[in-house]
Amino acid sequence: MGKDRIREIFGIRKSYELPARLLDTLLDEARRKELFERYAFAFMGEEGDVLRDFFQEEAAQRNIMTPEQVARISSCVKERKDVERLARLVPMSELEENGFILNIPRYVDTSEPTEEIDLSAVADQLIDVDREIRKTEKELAGMLRDLVGPAYMMGAQERLIALWEGR
Amino acid sequence: MKEGLYRLSSFCTWERPKKGKKYPEGSILLQCSATDGQTVLLREDSVVEDKYCVILPDRSMVEPGYLHILIDDALPSFLARYQTGLNFVPDNLRHLTIPRPPSLERQRQVVRMWEAIDRAIESEEDIIRQVKQVKAFYLDGMFC
Numbered sequence: 278m279g280k281d282r283i284r285e286i287f288g289i290r291k292s293y294e295l296p297a298r299l300l301d302t303l304l305d306e307a308r309r310k311e312l313f314e315r316y317a318f319a320f321m322g323e324e325g326d327v328l329r330d331f332f333q334e335e336a337a338q339r340n341i342m343t344p345e346q347v348a349r350i351s352s353c354v355k356e357r358k359d360v361e362r363l364a365r366l367v368p369m370s371e372l373e374e375n376g377f378i379l380n381i382p383r384y385v386d387t388s389e390p391t392e393e394i395d396l397s398a399v400a401d402q403l404i405d406v407d408r409e410i411r412k413t414e415k416e417l418a419g420m421l422r423d424l425v426g427p428a429y430m431m432g433a434q435e436r437l438i439a440l441w442e443g444r
Numbered sequence: 445m446k447e448g449l450y451r452l453s454s455f456c457t458w459e460r461p462k463k464g465k466k467y468p469e470g471s472i473l474l475q476c477s478a479t480d481g482q483t484v485l486l487r488e489d490s491v492v493e494d495k496y497c498v499i500l501p502d503r504s505m506v507e508p509g510y511l512h513i514l515i516d517d518a519l520p521s522f523l524a525r526y527q528t529g530l531n532f533v534p535d536n537l538r539h540l541t542i543p544r545p546p547s548l549e550r551q552r553q554v555v556r557m558w559e560a561i562d563r564a565i566e567s568e569e570d571i572i573r574q575v576k577q578v579k580a581f582y583l584d585g586m587f588c
Contacts, residue, residue, distance in 0.1 A: 382525045426585065437578065 286312065299347045362387055414441035448585045449541040455511060456501045458537055470508030472499040472515060481519040485512045497534035506545050507556035514542045529561035 284290070287298045342350075342374050354362040367384045375383050382388075418441035421434055458474075461467065466489045475482040477495040484496075485508060492498055499515070501508045518540060526536040545551055 374560075378524075378528070386521075386525070388521050388524050406486055429587075 296342050296347060298352060299342075303348060303351050360396060363417075411444050418442040423431055446539075447479055449473070450517075450544055452537055452542055454541040455506045455542070456499050458497055458499045458534055460534060461494055461496060461498050463494075464491060465562075466490060467492050467498050467500070468502060470503070472508065472512050473497070473499065474499060474515070474519075474532070474534075474537075476534055478530045479527070479532050481516075481523050482511060483516055483519070484558075485509060487537055497532075497537070499537075507548060507551040509558070510545060510551035511542075513554070513558055514545070518542055 287302060288294075289298050296391050302312065349363070353360055357366055359365045363385065365385050371384065372379075419440045421438050421441075424434065425431075426434070456472075468485060469488050469490075471486045471492075473484040473492060473496040475488065475495055476497045486492075487518050499511070501511045522540050523532060526532070526539060546554075
């Protein structure tokens with residue numbers, strides 16, 4: 278089953294119609310049944326994952342929702358339930374306080390939780406890196422000793438050697 | 445003042461910069477046009493470009509440097525919630541809450557520590573820049 282056939286089944290003419298067509302299908306029981314009866318073969322056998330692959334590929338390319346995501350959202354809407362980082366029933370007073378702006382993050386915290394920093398591990402790593410730097414600088418100073426160049430360069434080079442050897 | 449979160453307006457006022465007006469050192473500038481939350485702490489009295497909103501701390505309650513740290517910390521999640529499009533509407537700062545600041549002396553200690561950490565970072569970055577210069581020097585000479 279090709280992409281064109283899948284588009285035909287769901288009635289998708291343009292890519293941007295995909296989320297709307299999927300929602301139409303998910304929320305319309307008769308349409309779901311009709312599609313299932315007509316195209317059940319598409320979900321079985323070797324072709325079983327064709328639809329999933331199609332939508333996942335479309336989603337990755339166009340930053341649109343997969344059927345699972347659409348189903349999750351439609352279930353939230355139907356059941357009117359609060360889901361952390363996804364959905365919340367907002368009282369009218371809160372909408373009013375926000376000037377009736379319907380920007381979703383105003384009402385639902387969608388931010389990723391910040392990673393906790395292990396200071397002990399950071400300190401150990403800092404000590405290791407610092408040790409590595411000292412070792413490398415000493416090696417570098419040794420190599421610079423073997424380099425000979427014009428007088429204007431040698432003065433600066435001596436200072437670098439003294440700096441890196443002296444740490 | 446009890447522990448907990450307080451509205452930003454409890455510790456400062458803010459306004460759009462007035463043309464030609466010099467704002468005092470310690471004012472905090474928040475970029476509002478094409479912003480991703482850039483802030484600047486004024487180190488001397490200055491005229492301010494109109495792409496910023498000027499936050500004027502109430503120094504009887506909060507050290508400007510300390511408030512700057514708090515605002516910087518709170519901005520990413522705050523902007524994710526209240527920014528629409530590229531720009532930020534300064535009036536939305538009324539929704540910003542920050543933890544109750546400690547005593548002014550304690551705030552100064554925190555600011556000194558933050559500044560020392562920033563200096564350490566800048567020094568390390570400067571070392572990297574200079575070592576790259578050394579590498580570039582020897583690389584230039586190698587194939588002459």
